[in-house]
Amino acid sequence: YRFHMSQNKNHGITPPRSENFPNWYQEVVKAGEFAENSPVRGCMVIHPWGYGIWESIQRLLDQRFKETGHENAYFPLFIPKSFLEKEAEHVDGFAKECAVVTHHRLEQSQDGSLIPAGELDEPLVVRPTSETIIGASFSKWVQSYRDLPILINQWANVVRWEMRTRLFLRSSEFLWQEGHTAHATREEAEQETAQMLHIYSDFAINCLALPVIQGSKTVGERFPGAEATYTIEAVMQDGKALQCGTSHFLGQNFSKAQDIQFSNAEGQQEHAWTTSWGVSTRMIGAVLMTHGDDDGARIPPRIAPYHIVVMPIYRSGANREEIDRFCEDLARKVRSTYYAGEAIRIKVDRKEKSGGGKAWEYIRKGVPIRVEVGPRDVEAGSVFFARRDKTPKEKASQQVETFVDNLPGMLAEIQENYLTQAQSYRDKLATTVDTQQDFVEAFQAPITGFVGCFAADNSDYTDVLDSLKVTPRCIPTEEAKRVGKCIFTGQDNAPWTLFARAY
16 A cells, blocks of 8 residues: 655656756745745745745744844834935935835726826835834834843835846745844944844754855945845855845944934933844745755755654555544654654645655655555554655654654754755865966856855955856855955955855
8 A cells, every 4th residue: 555656757856956956946846835926926925835934934033032132023014215215325225126105096997997096295115124114113212221222023024126036035025034123332233243143043054954154244245234244155056155144233324314312321312223134035945945856845844834744545445534543643642742842743634635646745845754554554553654854765664652752863863964965065065266267267167156265355356256147155254364365356364255156
């Protein structure tokens, strides 16, 4: 009665990663039922499996935010245009991506078409990010140094009118969290910025199994209006870098624009020091591109909506009720077992679907462990299971009690295997160069990851980067004090910088 796990490419992903990585990624998203394009150009419908991963990300990050004193709030979707105009560099950075509401009602014409009517006194920008609208609230909340710090987080959607979109990686509307804080001193704000970057890095490594590098953005890559931007960067299987999260030290730029002032201990008026930081559903795309294989997605257990799927096998003459009772009893035992501080999540799938087809559905989704239960398993008190970090044909049988006892260890091992494999692949692609010629040659390779070198933090060699379609990804935190002669300009005291092609 076992499911036939043929390696027929009709079951796997076509094309494979090696032939066409962008199309492979799109097929992984589609075949695993993560998301689909919506009728609205550039927007996406997130399926339950994909949204379940986002819920795991929310839950695990939200816990970390609250443990560090942050509180959740909500702010308007619509931002008055005048708010954005108060911070010139900020509005210039987002102007081309802004969706704007200019009317507040529709009227029906004689031919039945709808015509915008009721022009607004001031256009409203659909939230591309919330520094300005949240700053307006902070300006009312802050009067004295005793009101500080303010530590706020918002889970929301944002709109950035992208011309070239790709599910999860870049869409006109996406989900994210954005933290916004206000402090009495520069030192506190800088500490907040560093703390949140560390939280993102720890989460990416230990929950997403993404081996990210922490670092600061170069001047040209900073968030519009920020004094400093810090990032976590990962390398996908095609060698391209992906910015997975950012933390911004905004200095007093936004507090001056939004008039966030307070009376200090000496009774003098000062402007607050502010920060902002965020991650988005882009993290799901990072997980798919980092861990997926030619059979589909592989989801790290820490964020999987369920860790185990149980697939009952009903054969002619089998006692269906007995098999169902066995599966439910197994599920109860599993749910009382814990992995990484949470009850193990399990699903029993009784859909009337062919065994092989059902198994491949969950392989493509990347469910960590698949379990088959048929009449012989019920009779023997055992389960037949497969792990997603192994090939589809690698399966084992264990007694129920042994299987349940081993689950926390198996899930931890799968999680660690994904991280180790991704770390090894990233390190294999890493390159160090000493001259501009070596830099150019490094990016002639079919797949190139991070390329590290000494490079001045200026735009004097932009033409070289543009010709290669390369950008500076970050100045790594661990290498922050490392300086040398710029390979492009010859300038001394140039920081060690990582470059890559990027999404």
